[in-house]
Amino acid sequence: MRILLAPDSFKEAASAEAIAQAMARGIMRGDPQAECRLLPLSDGGEGLTHALVHATGGTLHDVETVDAVGHPIIAQFGFLGNKHTSRTAAVELASASGLEQVSPADRDPMAASTFGTGLLIRAAIDAGADRIVLGLGGSATTDGGTGLAHAFGFRFLDAHDSDIPLGGGALVDLARIDDSRVSDSIKNVPIVLACDVTNPLTGPEGAAHVFAPQKGATATQVELLDQGLANLARAIMQYNGRDIEHTPGAGAAGGTGGGMLGLFNATVKPGIELVLNLAHGREACAWADVVITGEGSIDSQTPYGKVPSGIAKLAQSQGKPTIAIGGTVTRDPHTVEALNETGIIATFGIAPGPADLTTLIANTERNVEITCAAIASTLRITAATSPCESA
Template sequence: MMKVLIAMDSFKGSLSSIEGSNAIAAGIREVYRDAEIKMLPLADGGEGTVEAVVEAAGGELVTVQVTGPLQKKVTATYGILNNRKTAVIEIAAACGLPLISEEERNPLIATTYGVGELIIDALKKGCSDFIIGLGGSATNDGGVGMLQALGFRFLDSENREVGLGGQALNEVHRIDDKNVYPAVKKAVFKVACDVTNPLFGEQGAAHIFGPQKGATPEMVAELDRGLQNFAGVVAKELDRDIHLIEGAGAAGGLGAAFIGFLQADLSSGIDLLLESIGMQEQLQGTDIVLTGEGKLDGQTAMGKTVLGVARMAKSQGIPVIALAGSVTEEAGDLNDWGITSYFSILTKPLSLAEAINPGTARANLQVTTAQIFRLIRELKRTL
């Protein structure tokens, strides 16, 4: 019996990883009706991570009201795995760009407070281990908002508590951790982070990511000064250098907050996800792996989902087929990293709008998969 593992990322803007996996499974069953198919929808720490981990590892989704980026209540969802100890949180659920309109974007006032509220909710439900997906934030507050929700107090030169948002960073003069929620200190945080930016400076959070969050050049300068001040206070008060640690500038400085205050480990997003779902064990006994994403290009080799799956499958000698909406010339290097062969699912010239239409993408995935497995079946007969 043919044993196939489908480990797909989403086709962003078109199909979720679950929808894509179902289309591939349908194509396989056209050829191998009795195939044993296991589906592990994946994500790399960004959008879709919670659903992917809960789907693959088992668990439940939890929905709560938290403080959004503009300090208004929003509905956010996170996951608790079957062991009842592990929570999976995407920070964008509480402070992401999609939660506010483009006109409202302002990292001077946007806060990560809701991320801390999600963590507190999970702690109260008995969780002690956390998988955190960074990315997509509307904030540039150095994670101070999240830390305030956890009980840390950030005081100005007159011992008054500072406000929320990136604009408060220049006011931070002292840190008080006496009222931190007790369970926070015992919790273990593993953070999915695929950027290496420092906290401040020309390659820091404000300069590199601030403009996409609505920051004007003047705002960028103010935010950068604030992050530098914040790092200085942390160094003085806690004797920790949070500036140059790789990933400190992720999600507007949330990386620095997790490292400096919560002793988190930052890892490649896909590596952390694959570890959390026990991918090595899932691969055992598999004949072939199918993976894929919307576009295979040079960025794929920089640690995206497809490459993570391919590396792990290669370590067990399992062939890997990658499917994508489009494939660029740079994708050729992926054969050296464990992808046996890759294919575009486009069957004829299409506009981008036509290609990403969910119905079209679903049909093309199924057709392409069926054709590949017809070839596999014929080769098995003749070789």
């Protein structure tokens, strides 16, 4: 039996690559005769760079940059392999400007900026990239991508033509945008934004109201951040006539989607579709008899733009079934029905029994291995006992 192992990361527990390897160990325990192919994936958030580099035989590159609150860190970008016609670099915002990069005590939703991600993209371009795939997800920021743009020379000025500070909190004072220090070559580099959300920039469903509380913002700060993003939208409209405020995906990564669409040569694509295309997911599904995928939580969001549903739909289009595993798995009938419609025929939780969250996270890879061993044994027995056609 040929089994494609195509998981996302299990957030705060293990990377997609580590999960795929644990799956493979389990499959070999349950069915030593099985053939496995590993295809760790991402929907545009954490793990995008490693997923694309792994799938294409590319290379990873370390860069000295800063996190969302300005502390020095080492982050990575990757060059895609497989003889891509363009020199494509993969960058994930979470690598430099992610929430998990900043300790809870240091998180500052008003001052956090994407400046470090800008430095990372600059390093990729300086190394020869002529196309960027930027994963939007997992950010600690609500600055509309202004920190990122600042790293390329954009200036964000107040009514007195003074530079405003980095961070979303300062955008309430933004009066105009100056690009006199930005080269045309930078503005013209194609940037594809891998995004799994469709939120607009502002309003009740916008970046501040939906995502900033997860980054530590109070109710008062949420309102100020939303006002700042609306101010940024007006400034961009004045700068080049682009209307980004209500564009689907503009609210991704604290409004970075909107800032990129407004200031750069950027386009938005669903993250999982982009990754599956670049990682040759269709060919991998064609090879497999069955697909096993997974993510940290199989829940009501899973059927909509997440890795398990994305790979399942692709496998379903070729008549291949998909099984999903997760740290937690919902049994809500409506969600189960939605999962079935994507092509996921069964879901399995990896928790062996009652335990505290710290223990479950620490044992994630072991529990994935045990679960996949059981799945492989079941698949092997089912295949062996399937009734033969009568003569």
